[in-house]
Each structure stands twice: as C-alpha cells, then as structure tokens.
Amino acid sequence: MLSFVYAVLLAASSVAAATTTTTTSAATTASTAYSSVFAVPSIFTPYVSTNPKLETSPETGASYTVKTIKGYGEMEYYASTWKIYRDGGGSCSFSNRTMWLFNDANAYTISGDVFAGAASNSMSIATSFDHPGSLKDLTISSAVGYFPATPWWGTEESQYATSPSHRYALWTYTNCVQLSSTSAAHFFLVNKFSSATSSKQYGNTMVLYSMNESTGKITVTRPMQYAFQNTSYPYGSFANVVVNGYAYLFGLDRLYSTNLDVHLAQVSTTSISDLAKYRYWNAETQAYETTLPVPTARRKAAAVIQSSIAFSTGTVFFSEYHNAFVLIYFSSYEDSTFRLIRSPSPLGPWNTTSITLYKTKVGTAYSYGGLAHPQFYQSVAGIAGKEVMLHYSYQTSSGTYPKAVTITFA
Template sequence: MVYIKDILLATIAISGVLATPVVKRDTATPAASVSYAIPSYLTPVRPAPNPSYYVWPANNTDFVVESLEDFGKQEDPDNPLTIYRDGGGSCNIGNRTIWFFCDTLGYDNGTFKAMTDNSLSVAQSFDEPSLLADATSNSLYSYGWQPAVPYTSEEYPWRNWPSQRFMLWTYTNCFQTTDTQAVQFFHVFKSNSYTSTSNWGNTMAILNLDPNTNTLTISRNEQVTFPNTTYSYGSFASMVVNGVAFLYALDNTYSGGKDVHVARVATWQVTQYNKYQYYDASTKTWSYTQPQPTARRQSAAVMSNWIPYSTGSMFYSEYHNAYLLIYFDNWADSTFKVSYAPSPVGPWTCVM
C-alpha cells in the first residue's frame, strides 16, 4: 500500500516551445539574489533514511491506494486577498517547509489586483498542510508582486509585459545540500506573445536560510543553468543518495516528454558544472560529457513511457524498500502514477 502524507501539486507542462539562443554561464558572481524575512513556523522533520545505492528485494509491491484525504485549498487566512496558485513544489530546509508556486494571482472581492510568475509561502502546521503563511504574495507593489525567485538583468526589464514576460516555473521539490541550504530548479520560459512561448532551459535557485534571523536568501548564479540544447536536469525530479544528488530531466523536445534522463553530482559540488556526470542507460555508464541531443535518445533514458510525464517526486521508501517515483501524467485526466526501482537509475517498474 502507498501511504502519502505530502500534498502533491501538478500542472500540465507547457508544449509547443520554440528554440532560443543559449545564454552563456558565468558563475563568478550571482546573476541575481534576494533575501526575505520569512515566518518562523517550524515543522517537524523526520530523519531521512540512508539507503544503499542498490536496494533489493522490494516489499509490499501491491501498491493500492488505501485512502485519500482532501486537505482543501492551500491558503493564508491572514492574507486580505484571495490567492490563486498554479503548479508548485515544496522544500524542507532548517525545519521549515517552504512552498514555491508558479503563476500566482491576487483578487480583492473579485477584482484583479496583482500577479507574479512565482511565489513563496511557508507551511504553518504539519498537521494542517493547507495552512500557509504567504511570504511574497501579501504586499502590493506599483507593478504587482515581486517574484520569489529574483530576475536577472536580462529578465527584469520585461516584468511589466504580461504578453512578453519571463516565467520561472517549478514542478518538483528541492533537495538539501546542508541543513540550511537547498537547491530548487526552475524552468525558464519567455512569452513572446499571448500565443507563443519559448523554452530557454532551466535555472538553479540556491536557497540559504539563516535560522537565527529567519532570513531566506535565494540566489541564481546564472540566467540559464542547463540550456535548451540539452536536458533540464533537476526540473522533473531529484533526490539525494549517500551525498550524491540525482537530477532527472524530461526530453520534451524529441520524445514529447516520454523519456527521462539523469545526471549526478556530489551535493557539495552542485555549482561546479565540470563535476556533473551523465548516465547512458544503453551502456550503463556515466560520462562527464554533457549530452547535446539532435534526435530522440530513447535507449539512453533511464525511463521511457508511452504516456508523457509531467511532474514528479522521487524518494526512497523504507516501507517498500525501493526508490519510488510518484508522478502526474501529461494528459488532462488528473491521474497520478507510481513507479519503483532498486537503484536511482532503475530498472523502473510502473505499477499504477
């Protein structure tokens, strides 16, 4: 049986994206950084299991859903505006549970007041997962709200152009590098018009929490981390095993989101891109050479499905003694599915 305490949010991944020139990386200084005073709500953190890289045999593989509980709409009861949020993912850092959301809109008695392409909230209670404290969508600015993840100098001038804005969206959870630092990947989209959107790749947001002052700093070392000429590692799912971060990416360009590829890096080297290794399932080998695909590489993928993937959450389950992927398919049927594997690179078995 599957026991799920966390809320899983999903959104249909954007399609029909257009090619865009790659932005060169420069990690000498952050391309953007912002600090927030966040509420000091603490949520209990269960000690993370420490599994081996390979675990077997799997247990309790019947995988039936025993029950469902509706926690209701996630909202801040003290926010004077009515908030509508799209997509999102959560992040545990320093005994705080942080939620990132994609497009966030605020209304006052039915009148539109503000919007931003991403926002940040803090969970107030572990026992009431829908209870939030909005950290970045509770104050009005002359042009609306500031996004939780800061714009770079290339993106900032477009903030007032709804039809030509940059959009930083996340569909998955973060992973921790230390007790007070975590990494969250965001897709970088550029709206060229109301009907045309281009995919620039993804960007790494580095979260640093000062637990003494309840200050959260979010930094981006570059506008684009993994450009659209490769896979957006970390944007589909991620997990840490024995100090190594495994970062999963969809091939939306050539497989239509049906193939999943993976990279790995030690958590303390996550910003050192020459330390990343990329997996080829056809040869079962890792390489420091980043793929630059010009066609579908289905045999190199760690997962391949006839249904497009959309959003994913990956973790080790002690109950099942297996690595689990709980994901939302990219069809508009509100269906979550489960796959399990004995290692971060598979082989993955879809069971529901």
C-alpha cells in the same frame, strides 16, 4: 484572463521586489549572481530525512494499494485579506521549516473584484503537518506586497516584466534538492512570452536557498541564468533524489521523445552549482559520461526510464515502507491522475507498469502539476512512505489554485 492581467500589471510587482536586497557576487560557473533576501517566520514542521542506499534489497512486499484518502481543499493563507490564484510549484524543507514555491501568483480582494498584484512566482511556508493545505504567504500578501521569490537575471529579464506581450516567466514543477539542513537547490523553467498566449522555453535555471537560522532570513540566489539550455535535457526540472551525498537529477526529453524518456545526471550535493562536476548516466552502457549530452535525435537507450505514456510532472523519493525508490507522477496524455512506478535504485531498472493511486476531481479543465511531498512522512511514526502528501493545480472559471491531499497505503 488572469495571465493577461498578470502580464499587464507585473510592473507593480517589480517595485515591491525592491524591498528585497539584490547583490552581485562570484559563482563557480558565472561571473555574476543575483540574490534576494527576505524574512521567514519561525513556523516549524520538523524535517526527518531518510537514509536510502544506492542499491536496496528487494521490495518488502508492502502494498501499493491506497487505503485512505484525505483531502484538505485549497492550499492558501486562511488569514489573508487577499484571494490568491497560483499554480504548479513544489516544496522544500530546511531549518525545520517546510516551504512552498508556486508559479504565477495573482492576488485579488476576497470579494474577487479588485486586482491587488502579481508575481512570476511566490514563496509560502507550511503552518502545520496536520493541515498541509494551510500556508502563510511570504512574498505576496497584503502585509508585504508582492514580489517574485526568485530574482530576475538582471535587466535582460526584468525589462520585459512591464509588457503584456513580452515577458519572462520563471516556473517550477518540482521539489527542491535537499543539500543540507539549512540549504537547498531548486530548478525553474525559463519561459519567454512573445505574446500573451505564445511562449518558448529556453531551458532551466538553478536557484539556491540558504537559511540563516540566527537572523531568520533566507537568501535566494541564481548563480547562473541557465543551468541547462533548451538544446540539452533540463536535468532536475522533472524530479530529484539525494542518496549518500549525491543528487540524482531527472530531466525529460521534451524535444525528441515528447516526454516519454527520462534522462539522469549526478553531482555531489556540495558541488551542485559547479556544472563542470556533473556526470550523465547512459543506461545503454551502464556508465556515466562526463560530457553534457546535446542531442540531435532521440536517445531512448540512454534514458534511465523509457515509458509508453508521456510524463508531465513527478517526484522521486525513497519509501522505507516499500523499501524502494518510487516515482509518483502525472502523465501528459492522461492528466488529473496520480500514478506510481518504482525501482531498487535511481539508476533503475524502473518497473514502468504504472499503479493508479488517486484520480483528482476536475474543475473547468484538467488538473495538472501533480507532485508528491514525502517530507510529510512524520505524521506516521517511523514508517517513511506509508503516508504521502500530494498536491496539484485545480482549474476553476475564476482562476487556478493548488489543492492538497494525503494518501495512506494499506
């Protein structure tokens, strides 16, 4: 029900989005770029980065056994006069703020009987590390109305926003790429609906975030409509990690391996919007290629990870506690459960014998969109990776909303 109502009433959200500033400017890979600007409150959750090396020493032997689990329930703005259903999403840290991007956001009155508005995606800010589920909504609330955090690519996408059967949806199921203390990049899937229930994924788009600390405003820019079209791998839409100034962008082979294979691209964090500077890892030759792979069949040997269980969503980060790169993920065939694999380097070799971390409680259907959020390290002094926050999408008979959990390793 919610997705249909969202499609019918999205026209109103495009009116609210007019409160942002839309501009056109030059980009390294396109002649135009679309941007939105809006205010971010000074709610600080200090970001402490790790310093991983490309090749680490052997694992420390620290346990991957989960010692404690603490649930925080629904992630929401507790002071809101609206009840907001949303799903998917990922987190981002810059300017000592922790931001959250979610997919389809549908707002109702607290009683649940009056629809207030919707947007293709939304941005919130975390109010505390002590309660990761406590958010303040920035782009969909009774105070500001409702508008998508990520701008449409001109009328080509926005013209479909008013139709219940033909619309674009920009969704993310990953965390952003940390470029600096004030900037980040984020990859969103570009979906086009031909009916209320039928859609096609056209590829992924890149979104750039830039925080102006003096004005307290964030600029959200799309420098290109597509970063990688559906004929290639959607690098960065599955997971990413930054090492020594380089972003390692993981993408699933959805077309030919049904999400069993993970492929990898690398680019300097200073050149992330310049697609000409990307390099593509070939695990078979153990070398980078400069030409974008456009596969016509499965390239299993070239993948950085080859799994026997299909991946769904995941997060790659460096755990100082384990002295290893870890991938915490949901699988496609066994959703609702967080699992972990690890490697001494983003390039592998990845130990694909998975470790079960946490089985989520299931509502009316399976849970999905599970990610880890390592920026919540700070609650365990100086041991990054011993404690990690998880979030996932929980389905009820009324709608879907994200839940927050923190696990602590033994």
